[in-house]
Amino acid sequence: MVITEKQQNLFDNMDSSDGQNGVWTDWKWQVRHCIRDINGFERLLGIELPAQIREQFSQIGAKFPMSITPYYLSLIDTEDIGNDPIFRQSFPDINELTVCRSDMADPLHEDSDSPVPGLTHRYPDRVLLLVSNTCAMYCRHCTRKRRVGDVDSIPSRSQIQAGIDYIRSNPKIRDVLLSGGDPFLLSDEYIDWILTEIGKIPHVEVIRIGTRTPVVLPYRITNKLVDMLKKHHPLWINTHFNHPRELTASSRAALKRLADAGIPLGNQSVLLAGVNDCPRIMRSLVHKLVANRVRPYYLYQCDLSEGLSHFRTPVGKGIEILESLIGHTSGFCVPTYVIDAPGGGGKIPVMPNYLISWSTNKVILRNYEGVITTYTEPESYKTNFCDRDCAKCNLELALEDADERKSIGVEKLLSDYDETISLIPQNNSRHQRRDLGESV
Numbered sequence: 128m129v130i131t132e133k134q135q136n137l138f139d140n141m142d143s144s145d146g147q148n149g150v151w152t153d154w155k156w157q158v159r160h161c162i163r164d165i166n167g168f169e170r171l172l173g174i175e176l177p178a179q180i181r182e183q184f185s186q187i188g189a190k191f192p193m194s195i196t197p198y199y200l201s202l203i204d205t206e207d208i209g210n211d212p213i214f215r216q217s218f219p220d221i222n223e224l225t226v227c228r229s230d231m232a233d234p235l236h237e238d239s240d241s242p243v244p245g246l247t248h249r250y251p252d253r254v255l256l257l258v259s260n261t262c263a264m265y266c267r268h269c270t271r272k273r274r275v276g277d278v279d280s281i282p283s284r285s286q287i288q289a290g291i292d293y294i295r296s297n298p299k300i301r302d303v304l305l306s307g308g309d310p311f312l313l314s315d316e317y318i319d320w321i322l323t324e325i326g327k328i329p330h331v332e333v334i335r336i337g338t339r340t341p342v343v344l345p346y347r348i349t350n351k352l353v354d355m356l357k358k359h360h361p362l363w364i365n366t367h368f369n370h371p372r373e374l375t376a377s378s379r380a381a382l383k384r385l386a387d388a389g390i391p392l393g394n395q396s397v398l399l400a401g402v403n404d405c406p407r408i409m410r411s412l413v414h415k416l417v418a419n420r421v422r423p424y425y426l427y428q429c430d431l432s433e434g435l436s437h438f439r440t441p442v443g444k445g446i447e448i449l450e451s452l453i454g455h456t457s458g459f460c461v462p463t464y465v466i467d468a469p470g471g472g473g474k475i476p477v478m479p480n481y482l483i484s485w486s487t488n489k490v491i492l493r494n495y496e497g498v499i500t501t502y503t504e505p506e507s508y509k510t511n512f513c514d515r516d517c518a519k520c521n522l523e524l525a526l527e528d529a530d531e532r533k534s535i536g537v538e539k540l541l542s543d544y545d546e547t548i549s550l551i552p553q554n555n556s557r558h559q560r561r562d563l564g565e566s567v
């Protein structure tokens with residue numbers, strides 16, 4: 128791994144005070160030397176922050192602490208620190224203490240959709256399992272900000288075991304997503320144990336790990352870690368790059384190791400005001416990602432968690448960014464833009480509109496250039512009435528390969544075999560009146 132001159136200087140400055148013979152590229156050294164106080168921050172960067180920022184620091188820190196890896200600190204451009212995307216993602220901002228009307232501690236209801244502690248079962252066939260409560264770098268825009276630095280909610284081995292038991296007893300779960308905290312802050316042996324236990328469950332088809340270590344602690348991606356991970360295929364990894372400046376020689380080397388081990392890589396960015404709310408920045412980011420074998424997976428609208436209001440952009444900004452990507456660049460560079468529904472509704476994709484109008488025999492579409500075009504519908508398509516009697520259907524579904532499952536939501540309204548004609552919100556007053564025999 129390449130060490131820049133700035134990193135060497137930082138290291139010389141830090142390690143001498145440690146009394147141990149550390150190594151900059153040792154991830155455990157990095158974790159031990161995370162910058163958590165403002166004096167260290169100023170001293171290491173050789174800067175002096177305005178008095179007001181110093182005053183605010185302890186006020187914010189009491190609620191939302193700071194932790195920055197020496198590596199991530201080394202990426203801060205001190206020449207223009209106020210606008211620096213690395214600084215903005217890692218250094219506390221007084222606006223984090225502003226609570227807006229729309230803010231919630233747990234907007235995604237991860238805690239309430241949790242059948243066992245640390246496990247969220249939101250979608251029919253996959254679960255989120257929080258295996259670690261720690262991160263090396265505390266992202267200022269963390270959606271689980273309520274838990275950052277909270278030592279009491281570190282998942283114990285028995286809690287993780289309970290999560291694994293839940294997965295084992297639910298044959299519908301085919302995809303397990305490990306997150307936290309950062310799962311890669313756990314030891315190789317512990318991760319190996321978790322992956323082995325989940326891997327033994329016959330109905331689990333894939334395991335995914337969400338980690339920001341390639342961005343904030345690339346030295347964590349050691350050969351030893353990768354050799355262990357590749358025993359657990361099919362394993363997918365999603366990481367979290369938000370700005371092209373984060374793709375350094377070291378992070379690219381980490382991505383290469385993971386990709387060379389046959390691990391499909393995805394990226395989940397968060398749209399952040401003052402960091403990446405710009406079509407040119409996002410285009411540069413997605414191009415760098417695919418050049419490093421990382422597929423842009425999601426672009427998240429910033430959640431309604433407490434303390435994030437200064438990071439939020441209007442949804443229109445995200446649509447503008449997608450408009451600038453779709454058609455203009457390779458299809459696999461374009462992430463799905465999603466809003467994670469407050470209240471636990473899950474991720475909802477949002478797109479520019481391309482379908483302008485339609486009749487029974489034509490649809491009218493527009494492309495990325497603004498060309499308006501027509502697509503003529505087939506004349507000969509025979510509508511298939513689907514009664515879900517797949518054995519009799521002339522489409523050859525290998526029945527043992529495809530689960531029969533009840534459809535829900537809009538899919539249910541579309542189906543032929545279900546009689547439901549509408550979905551009605553709970554407490555709909557018109558229906559309540561009906562139920563009470565018009566007496567209200």
Ligand SMILES: *Cc1c(COP(=O)(O)O)cnc(C)c1O
Pocket residue numbers: 247248249250253254255304474
């Ligand atoms: C994001 C998420 C998932 C995974 O969703 P995908 O769209 O499959 O990536 C699963 N469970 C929870 C609770 C989530 O928030």
